[in-house]
Amino acid sequence: xxxxxxxxxxxxxxxxxxxxxxxxxxxxxxxxxxxxxxxxxxxxxxxxxxxxxxxxxxxxxxxxxxxxxxxxxxxxxxxxxxxxxxxxxxxxxxxxxxxxxxxxxxxxxxxxxx
Amino acid sequence: xxxxxxxxxxxxxxxxxxxxxxxxxxxxxxxxxxxxxxxxxxxxxxxxxxxxxxxxxxxxxxxxxxxxxxxxxxxxxxxxxxxxxxxxxxxxxxxxxxxxxxxxxxxxxxxxx
Numbered sequence: 001x002x003x004x005x006x007x008x009x010x011x012x013x014x015x016x017x018x019x020x021x022x023x024x025x026x027x028x029x030x031x032x033x034x035x036x037x038x039x040x041x042x043x044x045x046x047x048x049x050x051x052x053x054x055x056x057x058x059x060x061x062x063x064x065x066x067x068x069x070x071x072x073x074x075x076x077x078x079x080x081x082x083x084x085x086x087x088x089x090x091x092x093x094x095x096x097x098x099x100x101x102x103x104x105x106x107x108x109x110x111x112x113x114x
Numbered sequence: 115x116x117x118x119x120x121x122x123x124x125x126x127x128x129x130x131x132x133x134x135x136x137x138x139x140x141x142x143x144x145x146x147x148x149x150x151x152x153x154x155x156x157x158x159x160x161x162x163x164x165x166x167x168x169x170x171x172x173x174x175x176x177x178x179x180x181x182x183x184x185x186x187x188x189x190x191x192x193x194x195x196x197x198x199x200x201x202x203x204x205x206x207x208x209x210x211x212x213x214x215x216x217x218x219x220x221x222x223x224x225x226x227x
Binding site: 004034036043044045046049101102104105106107 | 156158162170172206218219
C-alpha cells in the first residue's frame with residue numbers, strides 16, 4: 001500500500017541555518033503531496049502542497065518540489081527562525097480532490113535555537 | 115468561517131469503558147475524517163464520512179464507529195477501550211472537490227488507564 005517515509009528527528013538547528021527535511025513516498029498512482037506542521041499542543045496546519053510532478057509548493061519561506069522520478073518531496077527553508085520549531089509531517093493523498101484520505105509519515109521534530 | 119472545534123480537549127477513561135469524541139466542522143464542509151495520532155507518530159486514518167454516510171475506513175476494528183450530522187458536527191465513538199487507544203484524536207473537515215483541502219481541529223487527547 002501507499003506509504004510515506006521521513007528522515008528521523010529531532011533536527012536541531014541554529015537560527016538562520018538552512019533546513020532540509022527529507023521525505024520519500026510509495027504510491028500506486030499519482031498522489032498529491034503535502035507538508036503539514038504541528039505546533040505544541042495544536043492540531044495540524046497545512047504548510048504547502050503539490051498536486052502533480054514538478055510542481056513546487058511554497059509558503060512562509062518553505063518550499064518543496066514534487067519529484068516523481070525520485071518519489072520525493074523534500075522540505076527546505078533557506079533561513080529558519082525560532083518560531084519554526086515544531087513537528088513537520090509529510091503526507092500523500094490519492095484522489096485528493098474527491099476527498100481521498102491522507103497518509104502521513106512519522107513526523108520530524110525541528111528545534112531551532114537562538 | 116469558524117474552523118474545526120473538537121471537544122473535550124482532554125479526557126481520561128478506564129480500560130473497557132466507552133468514549134464519545136465530538137467535532138464541529140467548518141460551516142459548509144460536507145466531509146469529515148478522523149485520525150488517531152499515537153505519541154511520536156504520524157496520524158493514522160480511522161474513517162471518513164461524506165454527507166452523513168461512511169465512505170472510507172482505515173485499518174481500525176469495528177469498535178471504532180462514527181456519526182456525521184446535518185449541522186456539520188460529527189462524533190467518534192470507541193467501545194471497549196484498550197490501553198493502546200491512548201492517543202490524540204484529530205478531526206478534519208473539507209468540502210469535497212475543494213482543492214484547498216482539509217482543515218484540522220486541535221484534537222482530543224485520550225488517556226486510557
